[in-house]
Amino acid sequence: MDNLLRDRHTPAELAASGQVIEIAGKLGDLEQLSEIVRKDLETLNTDKLPPDWRESPVAGQLSFGFADAQDGLPTVAGQVGVTVPATCQRCLGVVEIPLEVELRLLLGGDVANAADDEHYDIWELDEDTLRPLDLLEEALIMAIPLAPMHVDDAVCKQPAAIAEAVTETRRPFAKLKSQMEQED
Numbered sequence: 001m002d003n004l005l006r007d008r009h010t011p012a013e014l015a016a017s018g019q020v021i022e023i024a025g026k027l028g029d030l031e032q033l034s035e036i037v038r039k040d041l042e043t044l045n046t047d048k049l050p051p052d053w054r055e056s057p058v059a060g061q062l063s064f065g066f067a068d069a070q071d072g073l074p075t076v077a078g079q080v081g082v083t084v085p086a087t088c089q090r091c092l093g094v095v096e097i098p099l100e101v102e103l104r105l106l107l108g109g110d111v112a113n114a115a116d117d118e119h120y121d122i123w124e125l126d127e128d129t130l131r132p133l134d135l136l137e138e139a140l141i142m143a144i145p146l147a148p149m150h151v152d153d154a155v156c157k158q159p160a161a162i163a164e165a166v167t168e169t170r171r172p173f174a175k176l177k178s179q180m181e182q183e184d
Contacts, residue, residue, distance in 0.1 A: 008129040011074035011107035014064040021062045021132055027082055028054030030137045036144070037084050043092070050085045050094055058082040060101075062132055067106055067120060074107045075120060080136045086148035091156045099143045103136070 004014075004021050028034055034054060041049055060080030067073040081100040088095040106120035107130070123135070150156035 005133045006131060008131050010129050011064070011076075011125070012071075014076075014132070015066050015074035015107075016071065017064070019062075019064045023058060023060040023062065023080055023136065025058045026054065027056040027058060027084065030058065030082075030133075030140065033082075033084070033137055033140055036141060037086070040087050041085060041094075043087050044094065048094055053085045056083050056085075060136065062103070062136065075105060076107060076123075076132075076135065077104050079103065080140060082140060084144070086144075088149050088156060089147040090149050093150075093156070095148050095150050095156075097145065097148050099140050101136075101139045101143050103139060105135075 004019060005023065027037070037053065041053070058080065059082075060078060062076050062078040062080075064074065064076050067075045079100065079102050081098065083096050083098045085094050086097050087093075104120055105123040107123050108125045
Protein backbone atom coordinates (compact mmCIF):
# COMPACT_ATOMS: atom_id res chain seq x y z
CA MET A 1 0.00 0.00 0.00
CA ASP A 2 1.36 3.41 -0.98
CA ASN A 3 2.02 6.01 1.69
CA LEU A 4 1.97 9.14 -0.47
CA LEU A 5 3.56 11.26 2.23
CA ARG A 6 6.54 8.94 2.81
CA ASP A 7 7.09 7.28 -0.59
CA ARG A 8 9.25 8.81 -3.30
CA HIS A 9 7.55 10.02 -6.48
CA THR A 10 8.48 12.38 -9.26
CA PRO A 11 6.78 15.77 -8.97
CA ALA A 12 5.25 15.18 -12.42
CA GLU A 13 3.59 11.93 -11.24
CA LEU A 14 2.05 13.67 -8.23
CA ALA A 15 0.95 16.65 -10.32
CA ALA A 16 -0.48 14.54 -13.17
CA SER A 17 -2.71 12.67 -10.74
CA GLY A 18 -3.81 15.94 -9.10
CA GLN A 19 -2.77 14.36 -5.83
CA VAL A 20 -4.09 15.89 -2.59
CA ILE A 21 -2.46 14.68 0.61
CA GLU A 22 -4.10 15.28 3.98
CA ILE A 23 -1.57 15.53 6.79
CA ALA A 24 -2.56 14.32 10.24
CA GLY A 25 0.31 13.17 12.39
CA LYS A 26 2.44 14.13 15.33
CA LEU A 27 5.69 15.99 15.82
CA GLY A 28 7.53 12.73 16.54
CA ASP A 29 6.81 11.61 12.94
CA LEU A 30 9.03 14.43 11.66
CA GLU A 31 12.48 13.06 12.51
CA GLN A 32 14.66 16.06 11.61
CA LEU A 33 12.35 18.61 13.24
CA SER A 34 12.05 16.44 16.36
CA GLU A 35 15.83 16.21 16.60
CA ILE A 36 16.18 20.01 16.39
CA VAL A 37 13.56 20.47 19.13
CA ARG A 38 15.19 17.77 21.30
CA LYS A 39 18.61 19.43 21.06
CA ASP A 40 17.12 22.82 21.94
CA LEU A 41 15.28 21.37 24.96
CA GLU A 42 18.50 19.74 26.25
CA THR A 43 19.44 23.16 27.64
CA LEU A 44 16.50 23.06 30.08
CA ASN A 45 16.42 21.42 33.48
CA THR A 46 14.71 18.04 33.30
CA ASP A 47 11.90 19.29 35.57
CA LYS A 48 11.06 22.03 33.01
CA LEU A 49 10.79 19.69 30.01
CA PRO A 50 7.28 19.60 28.56
CA PRO A 51 5.82 16.09 28.81
CA ASP A 52 4.86 14.32 25.59
CA TRP A 53 6.09 17.15 23.34
CA ARG A 54 6.58 14.60 20.54
CA GLU A 55 2.79 14.04 20.56
CA SER A 56 2.03 17.61 19.40
CA PRO A 57 -0.33 17.32 16.39
CA VAL A 58 0.82 18.15 12.87
CA ALA A 59 -1.98 18.99 10.44
CA GLY A 60 -2.24 20.31 6.94
CA GLN A 61 -2.78 19.58 3.29
CA LEU A 62 -0.66 19.44 0.12
CA SER A 63 -2.17 19.71 -3.38
CA PHE A 64 -0.12 18.94 -6.48
CA GLY A 65 -0.78 20.31 -9.94
CA PHE A 66 0.81 22.11 -12.88
CA ALA A 67 1.56 25.80 -13.36
CA ASP A 68 1.52 25.71 -17.15
CA ALA A 69 -0.82 24.50 -19.88
CA GLN A 70 1.79 22.05 -21.21
CA ASP A 71 1.94 20.16 -17.89
CA GLY A 72 5.69 20.67 -17.63
CA LEU A 73 5.93 22.69 -14.41
CA PRO A 74 4.76 20.67 -11.39
CA THR A 75 3.62 22.66 -8.36
CA VAL A 76 2.54 22.05 -4.79
CA ALA A 77 0.30 24.31 -2.74
CA GLY A 78 -0.99 23.91 0.77
CA GLN A 79 -0.40 24.58 4.39
CA VAL A 80 0.95 22.73 7.41
CA GLY A 81 1.08 23.63 11.07
CA VAL A 82 2.49 22.32 14.34
CA THR A 83 3.27 23.81 17.75
CA VAL A 84 6.80 23.09 18.97
CA PRO A 85 8.34 23.73 22.37
CA ALA A 86 11.52 25.80 22.44
CA THR A 87 13.82 27.50 24.92
CA CYS A 88 12.91 31.18 25.37
CA GLN A 89 16.01 33.26 24.71
CA ARG A 90 15.02 35.84 27.35
CA CYS A 91 13.95 33.78 30.35
CA LEU A 92 15.44 30.38 29.42
CA GLY A 93 12.07 28.73 30.09
CA VAL A 94 9.81 26.78 27.75
CA VAL A 95 7.89 28.70 25.11
CA GLU A 96 5.36 27.14 22.72
CA ILE A 97 6.02 28.30 19.15
CA PRO A 98 3.24 27.81 16.59
CA LEU A 99 4.75 27.07 13.18
CA GLU A 100 2.27 27.76 10.36
CA VAL A 101 3.60 27.43 6.82
CA GLU A 102 1.81 28.32 3.58
CA LEU A 103 3.33 26.59 0.56
CA ARG A 104 3.06 27.70 -3.04
CA LEU A 105 6.02 26.06 -4.73
CA LEU A 106 7.18 25.41 -8.26
CA LEU A 107 9.05 22.11 -8.08
CA GLY A 108 12.07 22.88 -10.26
CA GLY A 109 11.84 24.58 -13.63
CA ASP A 110 11.60 28.23 -14.54
CA VAL A 111 8.97 30.44 -12.92
CA ALA A 112 8.91 32.63 -16.06
CA ASN A 113 7.06 29.82 -17.88
CA ALA A 114 4.35 29.61 -15.21
CA ALA A 115 0.95 31.26 -15.64
CA ASP A 116 1.22 35.03 -15.26
CA ASP A 117 -1.46 35.37 -12.60
CA GLU A 118 0.14 32.78 -10.28
CA HIS A 119 2.96 33.45 -7.82
CA TYR A 120 5.26 30.58 -6.93
CA ASP A 121 8.50 30.22 -5.04
CA ILE A 122 10.97 27.89 -6.74
CA TRP A 123 11.87 24.75 -4.79
CA GLU A 124 15.07 23.27 -6.17
CA LEU A 125 15.24 19.49 -6.28
CA ASP A 126 18.48 17.57 -5.78
CA GLU A 127 16.99 14.37 -7.20
CA ASP A 128 14.35 13.40 -9.75
CA THR A 129 12.03 12.16 -7.01
CA LEU A 130 10.84 13.66 -3.75
CA ARG A 131 9.13 12.60 -0.57
CA PRO A 132 6.36 15.07 0.28
CA LEU A 133 7.17 14.50 3.97
CA ASP A 134 10.70 15.84 3.44
CA LEU A 135 9.34 18.92 1.67
CA LEU A 136 6.90 19.87 4.43
CA GLU A 137 9.42 19.05 7.17
CA GLU A 138 12.05 21.30 5.60
CA ALA A 139 9.49 24.10 5.26
CA LEU A 140 8.62 23.79 8.98
CA ILE A 141 12.31 23.81 9.95
CA MET A 142 12.83 27.02 7.97
CA ALA A 143 9.89 28.58 9.87
CA ILE A 144 11.54 28.14 13.30
CA PRO A 145 12.49 31.58 14.65
CA LEU A 146 16.20 32.18 15.25
CA ALA A 147 15.56 33.49 18.75
CA PRO A 148 12.29 32.12 20.14
CA MET A 149 10.79 34.27 22.92
CA HIS A 150 7.55 34.63 24.81
CA VAL A 151 5.24 37.18 23.23
CA ASP A 152 3.79 38.21 26.59
CA ASP A 153 6.31 39.90 28.92
CA ALA A 154 4.19 38.92 31.94
CA VAL A 155 4.87 35.25 31.17
CA CYS A 156 8.55 35.80 30.40
CA LYS A 157 10.50 36.29 33.60
CA GLN A 158 14.23 36.93 33.38
CA PRO A 159 16.36 34.91 35.78
CA ALA A 160 17.33 36.99 38.86
CA ALA A 161 21.05 36.97 38.03
CA ILE A 162 20.37 38.40 34.56
CA ALA A 163 17.96 41.03 35.91
CA GLU A 164 20.60 42.22 38.43
CA ALA A 165 23.27 42.40 35.74
CA VAL A 166 20.98 44.49 33.55
CA THR A 167 20.27 47.03 36.32
CA GLU A 168 23.94 47.44 37.30
CA THR A 169 25.56 50.12 35.14
CA ARG A 170 29.31 50.12 34.74
CA ARG A 171 31.07 53.27 33.70
CA PRO A 172 34.67 52.33 32.97
CA PHE A 173 35.76 55.84 31.95
CA ALA A 174 34.00 57.78 34.71
CA LYS A 175 37.19 57.97 36.81
CA LEU A 176 39.22 59.10 33.80
CA LYS A 177 36.68 61.83 33.04
CA SER A 178 36.83 63.16 36.59
CA GLN A 179 40.67 63.21 36.45
CA MET A 180 40.58 65.13 33.15
CA GLU A 181 38.16 67.68 34.63
CA GLN A 182 40.49 68.25 37.63
CA GLU A 183 43.50 68.92 35.38
CA ASP A 184 41.70 71.70 33.51
